[in-house]
Amino acid sequence: MDKKNLFEKIISKKEFSDLPKEDVKLVFQKFDKPEYLDEEKLKLTRDLLRKMYTVFLSGKLLNFKSKEPFWFLSKHLSTRERLSFYPELYKKIFQFTEGEWILFDLGSGVNGFSSFFFPKKNLKLKYLGIEAVGQLIEIQNKFFHGNKNFEFFHESLFDLEKIKTLFKKEKGKKIVFLFKVLDSLEMLKKDYSKTFLTEISPLADLFVVSFATRSILSKKKFFVERRWIYDFLDKNFLVLNKFELGNEEYTIFSKKDL
Secondary structure, three states: OHHHHHHHHOOOOHHHOOOOOOHHHHHHHHHHOOOOOOHHHHHHHHHHHHHHHHHOOOHHEEEEEOOOOOHHHOOHHHHHHOOOOOHHHHHHHHHHHEEEEEEEEEEOOOHHHHHHHHOOOOOOEEHHHEEEHHHHHHHHHHHHOOOEEEEEEOOOOHHHHHHHHHHOOOOOOEEEHHHHOOOHHHHHHHOHHHHHHHHHHHHEEEEEEEOOOOOOOOEEOOOOOOHHHHHHHHHHHHHHHHEOOOOOEEEEEEEOOO
């Protein structure tokens, strides 16, 4: 089977059909080697794409009808884990903000629907969600249609120049969410997270990263220290708070003292 047909077969599954083509190509290149048969390339590429992008999805979410925000949050495994923790989480994060801010939610999934938990007092937010799974962008675009405080972009976080362009278009104080995103980036490009944060840090003011502390399905605890990223943050940023909530460990940091 030639590469074009194999690529088309990879994205023929609905869960992969609306991913950025460059991301699929990057994953495919990891397994496009002589030692793998075509069927092995197909399976290995899909397995890694699923682990990186669609592990949190449910079939119901991809075949949605008009629903309430809590329904969408409950059908995405990552946001479902946070449902009972969102009020406390956002209280901890937004204690460092006041007035008007622009929120860039990178690898957002359906986290736009969690905006109903944002604090209303002394804070005015514009929300920009950036996500590789096109179906999730479509869902949120439809729901928030006409609301000028919400925008959603179908982009790859590996297209750093595009991401930086989106940041540069917005004027004002910026906060960045990277919830359970950095581990996925590292699956494809080692140390890309460091490059990514270094490049976008001059364009924003406040950052929040999170990592899973337990597996999605079995809830088995991960015994990893992630010194590779925490040492980098300690060296290059001002760490404002670090805490565990639910099945995630969060770090809030800034480039400068707010």
